[in-house]
Amino acid sequence: MTADAVAIQVTGLSYSYPDGSKALQEVSFQVKRGERVGFVGANGAGKSTLLLHLNGILQGKGVTIVGMAVTKANLKSVRQKVGLVFQNPDDQLFCPTVFEDIAFGLRNLRIPEDEVGRRVRESLRTVGLEGFEKRSAFHLSVGQKKRIALATVLAMQCDILVLDEPTSNLDPRGRREIAALLEQLGGTQVIATHDLALVRKLCSRVIVLREGGIVADGEPRTILNDEAFLRAHDLS
Amino acid sequence: MNHAFLDAHATLDSPLHRLDARLKTVFALCFVVVVVSTPAQAYCAFAGYTVLLLSALVLSRLPVGFVLKRLALVLPFVGAAAIFIPFLPSETVGGGYSLGWGGLAVSRSGMLVFWNILVKALLGAFSVLLLTSTTPFPQLLLGMARLRVPRVLIMITSFAYRYIFVLVDEAQRMARARDSRCYSHRWLWQAPVIGQMIAMLFLRSYERAERVYLAMLARGFDGSLPAEKPGTLAARDCVCACGVSVVVVALRLCAL
Structure with missing residues (x-):
């Protein structure tokens, strides 16, 4: 495989919390361009910690994004490539209006103001919430907030989407809408979730984490249908 | 629950609502200074x-009851x-009125000082109230940004506005969870719970602040913020502001 076809390369990544507890131990995997990979695992398995490394929020050794090592020097370019959507939209949407929230990342990239306006409208249209620019994020439903949170990184036109629990706290309809949206968006996607149905529907590959290490990596069809395996790793 | 308790009527439409936020902000501040500097x-x-503010109130179409309650x-x-x-x-100035009991007496100079504080506080609050209830909060922030208020201050204000709702919600959820387990507000031994809740609320806010910051970093935040473009003032707004300013200054001058 040529280096160009690799979106994310993680080699021997370990991470310990300041209190010494190990969150990730020698994690290695590769995500190809255009691939949609699901990360599943029980609570505390290290999913969120792993995602924070992909965007350079946490900087460990051995993470490469489209051929760029994630280091302090190229943080800006890494964050331009990788859009990270947090689990709780109230953490991600912190501006008085939806417009400001979506514009935030664009303004950090010093994009001219008329282009900002255009991209905000475009990303709102993509997530099906046209005309929400002036609304205050707090007054929206959870499903709408989740979609706005997604729009904030879509506007940045990242190559790689990294999503932490995109369907948590959503009703069935909300889950269906997010799934449809992610399917339609395409591109390279990394999805950490407890929602096995979502992984079955969307992902061509699933990686199972347990206590900071990878215990399985393969097709959802085989892995997620192995009831004994799921139970052994607290997934069922 | 109505979360818009800060600027509940800011989205109405009236001549006052349509005025440029910058003008309103500067005007309200200057007005307060002028009022405070007026001799009692x-x-x-x-x-x-008062007449000036009342006519502004009429123009703004704000519900009078709401304004009175806030005042x-x-x-x-x-x-x-x-x-x-x-x-x-x-003894100092003017002499006093005896109330006849316990040697308590109201002094004229004291009354004057009391009047001074009361009227200035009310007029000041009234003008700021008119400003905040006729300007949606984001507009107010934008106005401040265009007035070159430091971006950091504006961000802090905007965070406060954004998260006060979340905080109120969280406090309500905690209170509900507390009450559902038979908490009554009657006994002193239950009082420490309030302290614990406040501590908990603080911790949660602190952790949330950290997560929000991470979310900002994830979108390329590097601590600096692009400055807001000033934008032009409408001639109509300027004329209006000048007119009212002349009236205020005239009132102040005739009080010399």
Whole structure:
């Protein structure tokens, strides 16, 4: 495989919390361009910690994004490539209006103001919430907030989407809408979730984490249908 | 629950709502300064200011009851500050009125000081109230940004506005969870729970602040913020502001 076809390369990544507890131990995997990979695992398995490394929020050794090592020097370019959507939209949407929230990342990239306006409208249209620019994020439903949170990184036109629990706290309809949206968006996607149905529907590959290490990596069809395996790793 | 308790009527439409946020902000601030600098005996000037604000209120189409209620919120603070003032010794100026019991006497100079505090607090609050209830909060922030208020201050204000709702919600959820387990507000031994809740709320806010910051970093935040472009003022707004300013200055000058 040529280096160009690799979106994310993680080699021997370990991470310990300041209190010494190990969150990730020698994690290695590769995500190809255009691939949609699901990360599943029980609570505390290290999913969120792993995602924070992909965007350079946490900087460990051995993470490469489209051929760029994630280091302090190229943080800006890494964050331009990788859009990270947090689990709780109230953490991600912190501006008085939806417009400001979506514009935030664009303004950090010093994009001219008329282009900002255009991209905000475009990303709102993509997530099906046209005309929400002036609304205050707090007054929206959870499903709408989740979609706005997604729009904030879509506007940045990242190559790689990294999503932490995109369907948590959503009703069935909300889950269906997010799934449809992610399917339609395409591109390279990394999805950490407890929602096995979502992984079955969307992902061509699933990686199972347990206590900071990878215990399985393969097709959802085989892995997620192995009831004994799921139970052994607290997934069922 | 109605979360829009800060700027509940800011989305109405009226001439006052349509005025440029910058003008309104600057005007409200200057107005407060002028009012505070007016001598207490200049009753005509205060009457003039009041008429001015009342006509603005009529123009703004804000519900009068709402405005009165908000204004009443100022009274306890003024009261706490000013309640003893009328009873200050009367020898200094003017003489006093004896109330006849316990040697308590109201002094004229004390009354004047009390009036001074009361009227200025009310007029100041009234003008700021008109500003905040006719300007949606984001507009107010934008106005401040265009007035070159440091971006950091604006961000802090905007965070406060954004998260006060989340905080209120969280506090309500905690209170509900507490009450559902048979908490009554009656016994002193239950009081520590309130302290624990406040500590918990603080911790949760602190952790949330950290997560929000991470989310900002994830979108390329590097600590600096692009400055807001100034934008032009409409001629109509300027004329209007100039006109009202002339009236205010005239009122202030005739009080000299």
